[in-house]
Every structure is written in C-alpha cells, then in structure tokens.
Amino acid sequence: MGSIRRTAVSLTVLLAVLACSPSNGSAAPTSARPAAGDAGAPGIGDADFPLDGNGGYDVAHYGLRLDYDPRKRHLNGAAAIQARATQRLSQFNLDLSGFDIGGVSVDDREATYSRSGDELTVIPAAPLAEGDRFTVKITYSGTPQPVKNATNLGTYGWIPTSDGAFVACEPNGARTWFPANDHPADKARFDFEITVPRGLTALANGELTGKPETSGGKTTFTWRERHPMVTYLATATLGRFELRQGKTAGGLRNLVAVDPEFRSSLDRVYTTTGAITDYWSTVFGAYPFSSTGGVVDNFPTGYALENQTKPMYGGFDPGESIIAHELAHQWFGNSLSIKRWRDLWLNEGFATYAEWLWSEHTGKGRAQETFDTTYARGADDPIWSYPPGRARPTDLFNESIYTRGAMTLHALRVAIGDPAFFRLLKEWNAQHRYEHVSTAQFIALAEKVSGKQLDKLFDAWLFQPRRPSLSS
Numbered sequence: 001m002g003s004i005r006r007t008a009v010s011l012t013v014l015l016a017v018l019a020c021s022p023s024n025g026s027a028a029p030t031s032a033r034p035a036a037g038d039a040g041a042p043g044i045g046d047a048d049f050p051l052d053g054n055g056g057y058d059v060a061h062y063g064l065r066l067d068y069d070p071r072k073r074h075l076n077g078a079a080a081i082q083a084r085a086t087q088r089l090s091q092f093n094l095d096l097s098g099f100d101i102g103g104v105s106v107d108d109r110e111a112t113y114s115r116s117g118d119e120l121t122v123i124p125a126a127p128l129a130e131g132d133r134f135t136v137k138i139t140y141s142g143t144p145q146p147v148k149n150a151t152n153l154g155t156y157g158w159i160p161t162s163d164g165a166f167v168a169c170e171p172n173g174a175r176t177w178f179p180a181n182d183h184p185a186d187k188a189r190f191d192f193e194i195t196v197p198r199g200l201t202a203l204a205n206g207e208l209t210g211k212p213e214t215s216g217g218k219t220t221f222t223w224r225e226r227h228p229m230v231t232y233l234a235t236a237t238l239g240r241f242e243l244r245q246g247k248t249a250g251g252l253r254n255l256v257a258v259d260p261e262f263r264s265s266l267d268r269v270y271t272t273t274g275a276i277t278d279y280w281s282t283v284f285g286a287y288p289f290s291s292t293g294g295v296v297d298n299f300p301t302g303y304a305l306e307n308q309t310k311p312m313y314g315g316f317d318p319g320e321s322i323i324a325h326e327l328a329h330q331w332f333g334n335s336l337s338i339k340r341w342r343d344l345w346l347n348e349g350f351a352t353y354a355e356w357l358w359s360e361h362t363g364k365g366r367a368q369e370t371f372d373t374t375y376a377r378g379a380d381d382p383i384w385s386y387p388p389g390r391a392r393p394t395d396l397f398n399e400s401i402y403t404r405g406a407m408t409l410h411a412l413r414v415a416i417g418d419p420a421f422f423r424l425l426k427e428w429n430a431q432h433r434y435e436h437v438s439t440a441q442f443i444a445l446a447e448k449v450s451g452k453q454l455d456k457l458f459d460a461w462l463f464q465p466r467r468p469s470l471s472s
Helices: 260-283 320-328 345-361 367-375 399-416 418-431 439-450 455-463
Strands: 057-069 074-085 092-095 100-106 112-116 119-123 133-142 147-149 154-160 165-168 188-197 201-204 213-215 218-229 236-239 242-247 253-258 291-297 303-305 312-314
Touching: 057 236, 100 112, 100 119, 165 312, 188 201, 188 236, 201 218, 236 291, 242 260, 253 260, 260 291, 260 320, 260 345, 260 418, 291 320, 303 320, 320 345, 345 367, 345 399, 345 439, 367 399, 399 418, 399 439, 399 455, 418 439, 439 455
Parallel strands: 057 188, 253 291, 291 312
Antiparallel strands: 057 074, 074 133, 092 119, 100 133, 112 119, 147 154, 154 165, 165 236, 188 218, 201 236, 213 218, 242 253, 303 312
C-alpha cells in the first residue's frame, strides 16, 4: 500500500481494524450445534487479529458472481468457495460483514447457518472429514458497507463512488463484499463474473476470459486470476473508465484504466507502468503474474493499494515513485505474502526501498542520500521508537514500517555489498514464489547468501525502539 500523504522520503498510511457489524441471519437450532472439538476456529491464528480468517479449512478457489446497481448501491452476490478440510468439521466459519443471506449449501446439500458480528457459521448437513474437499455456496444481497474510521484516516473495502465502486481491501475489507477466509495466510485462485449497468466497466484481478456480454441493459465482465492471491488484494472496481491496453516492451500484457477525470494521465500511467514492471523483472526476478496494469479512480482515498495485477490509485494522478512502489508489491506482498500481519515490513519496507532503487535507476537520487536524509532526523523522532520488525495491530501502517523498513534493507545492502544484496532479492523471490514468508526466513537467507552473521544488524534496525548506530 502507498499513500500520497507523505514526508519527503516516506509513505504514511493509517488504517483501522475492521469492527464487528450487527448480527443478522438465521440462528442454528440448538440441537444442530456440534461439539466444540469439531468446529473450525473463528480466527486463523493471528494473535494480533484474533477473529480475522478462520480455522479448519484451506480455500483453493473463489467463484464470485456479482450484480451491482450503483444507483441503489445494492449488490446481489453468489459465492462458490472450494476448500479442503484440515480437520474434522461439523461446522466452520467464514468472514462476512452485513448482507442478508439467501441460502447456504455444502456440496449442494442445504446447510444451517448462524451470524454473529462478522462471523458466518456454516453447519453442513453431514460432518466433513479431515482431508475432504468441499464446496460451500452462499447467496447474499444488500448494501455493501466499507470500513470507516476517522481516527485512523481509513476507508477501505467496497467503497461506493458516483458511478460505481472503488474496491481496495487491505487489511481485512474483503468481507465487505464476499464471504471469505479473510486473512493473508490463506491464498486462493479467483474467478469473477461482474454484472453492471450498460456503459460501465467492471475491473477485477487477472485477465478477461472473454468479451463482455450485454443483454437487457446490463453488461457482464468475466475475469480470472489463475495465480494464488490473498483476499485483501481482490478487487471488483467498477464505473466509467477509459482504457488503454497492449503489451510492455518485455511482452507482458498491460491494462490501465482511468476515470474520465484523469484521462490526461492515461498514456503516461500506461507507459510508466510498463517500463517499471519490465525493470523490476530484471531486479527482482521474473514477473510472477500474467499481466500488469493499474486503475485510477475518482474516489479521493488518498492512498494506493497493490491489488494483484492492477494497483489502485484513489483519487489522484500517481507519479513514478508511487507506481514503482505499488508494482514492487507484485513481488513483495502479492507473490511473496506474509502469514502474520506482524511481518508487514516485508511488504512495505521492500516496496518503499524499491522507490529508492527507481530513483537510482532514473538518476534522480541515490538510495544512500535518501537513507542519510532520514537518518539525520533527531533521535527523538517517532520513527525510532517504533521497531518495524513487529507491526502493531493498532498502528499497522505506521511510517516506520515503510521508511525504517526500507532503511533496514539499505543497511543490509551496505553491510553485504551490492552483488550479494541483489542476488539475495532474486533468490528470495525465486525460493518463495506464490508462498508465505516470515522475517526469520529472510534473515536466514540473507546470512546464507552473504556468508555473514547478521543478527546484530537486523536486531538494531528491526527490533530495537531507538535509532540504530551506523556501525550496527
């Protein structure tokens, strides 16, 4: 994620933890409630976000059919979720905020369900055995409600706009528009079928599977993301857009869409996106997905989000630096995803350092100069009291996660030298492509690639609440 509310050398984004919404839906009969030992947990196991995600199963695929009326702000949805039970399950949970439930089935047999806050509990007609593959289908309808928190400047999830919706979901806003295992620890593939009033365009991750079809005053767009993706990166942004599509110089498909308000930016964003994607492929390793691009909408979020294959820019004309940041996330955060939010610096620190590398590449400033400028801030600057190696759930997107995270990488680069550092970036991506990563894994690989013992460096830059010594 990136933000246009920045200091001279950093990105600052503050978002809130999703609050529980009022309960609705049908309550399961007391006689249907299973023994607790057979129930999937209402959280995936992240202590900082105890109700995000769910336990007991692993999702393989989401099939989403959506029909949205922007005038009424009404969404009709149908989700088919393919998963595998990782334990015996007589019930399991999904994350869903709001909506009226039309029906729930498991393997085409009607299931009982109940609602409590953002937890949708599904009770199959017969228990699932460990290892069983199953499909849960849910129909739902209502007015999507984005997450809003004035204190932390965050509005995210399904956000209605004047002509459609801007959909950007980090950290846990996927539940505002589809039932999900809403935590980055569970990646899945996605298919989207999005129906909108004729004249509007619906944009989602991946690539179109065919030409849009129009009938009865509505147009349906079908998109497929065939690579694993975490739920907060899913989008179904829709509205009036002007598009440019083609291929980058390196031969990768490239699609950029802009709201008519930003039509003068279309060619520049398209060209810049292609050039940066191709360049990062030489620095970080092969691009992990089948297309690149970006979407500039007119809703003034003040931030950007690295939605897989299509970064979203909310209400502003993005410059090279922020495009470089969001496209670097296609490697750091999207292909290589964190399993726990505490390791967020592995996404944001790397993407921020990519901004510095792009400045070096374009001759606009050396990374060392940016590092020195930031380090010169006084020892009492708040950035030093927040160790970025342990993101805090109440202040998840603190500036330190971005800027001090980037400084950690530069300190590492200086300590091990450019050949080892850039070899490390490629090996990090190659070894963990489409997987989950942790800080401990990165430290271990850095030591292996460099042949150096780096505990003191990482401890000083990632885990100590003070400004590190430059000898660290």
